Amino acid sequence: MNYQIVLENTLKNLNGKKTLLLHACCAPCSSYVIEYLSNYFDITILFYNPNIDTLEEYNKRLQELLKFVKCFKTKNPVKVVSLGYNNQDYLDIIEGLEQEKEGGSRCFKCYRLRLEKSFIYAKKHNFDFITTTLTISPFKNSKIINEIGAELENIYHVNYLYSDFKKKEGYKRSIVLSHEYNLYRQDYCGCKFSKREN
Numbered sequence: 001m002n003y004q005i006v007l008e009n010t011l012k013n014l015n016g017k018k019t020l021l022l023h024a025c026c027a028p029c030s031s032y033v034i035e036y037l038s039n040y041f042d043i044t045i046l047f048y049n050p051n052i053d054t055l056e057e058y059n060k061r062l063q064e065l066l067k068f069v070k071c072f073k074t075k076n077p078v079k080v081v082s083l084g085y086n087n088q089d090y091l092d093i094i095e096g097l098e099q100e101k102e103g104g105s106r107c108f109k110c111y112r113l114r115l116e117k118s119f120i121y122a123k124k125h126n127f128d129f130i131t132t133t134l135t136i137s138p139f140k141n142s143k144i145i146n147e148i149g150a151e152l153e154n155i156y157h158v159n160y161l162y163s164d165f166k167k168k169e170g171y172k173r174s175i176v177l178s179h180e181y182n183l184y185r186q187d188y189c190g191c192k193f194s195k196r197e198n
């Protein structure tokens with residue numbers, strides 16, 4: 001399945017302006033996704049990332065995202081909501097998988113935790129669509145992320161926007177934007193286990 005083509009077809013068939021809840025992991029990954037999708041949607045970015053290992057790092061990533069959104073000119077409005085930091089949410093769901101390699105089953109639980117919380121928020125606040133920046137990373141499994149999105153769409157009845165943002169040079173564009181806006185690009189995914197692997 002080419003999720004970029006699925007996304008393009010959805011965008012082509014949008015009927016009027018819609019609202020999108022965009023789960024975002026950090027500013028660099030969000031930069032290209034905001035540039036792309038703000039042409040189509042009013043975007044609310046949800047910063048929910050309990051996987052991040054410390055409060056200091058959490059705040060650093062959030063501040064970078066706020067800085068980027070403030071500076072970056074978009075066709076439609078973009079705002080940011082943070083759900084606050086609670087690393088225990090993450091530690092509880094990955095219990096027993098601490099030794100898994102990055103990209104394995106620990107990560108799948110981590111994607112699901114962040115996506116499900118985003119779906120619950122989107123449902124509560126009546127968003128038309130929901131998606132996540134996570135598929136821009138070449139280190140993350142887009143197929144699994146989209147399968148989780150499809151499963152949650154059936155549970156919460158909010159339209160999931162399929163994506164593979166790394167396609168069409170999306171990942172490269174995020175690096176260019178990160179340099180242009182002088183964004184902090186962390187050298188590990190987020191959890192303390194990913195730090196260990198670097």
Ligand code: SF4
Nearest residue numbers: 107110189190191194
């Ligand atoms: S490596 Fe990244 S995706 Fe995997 S569990 Fe850690 S923070 Fe989550």
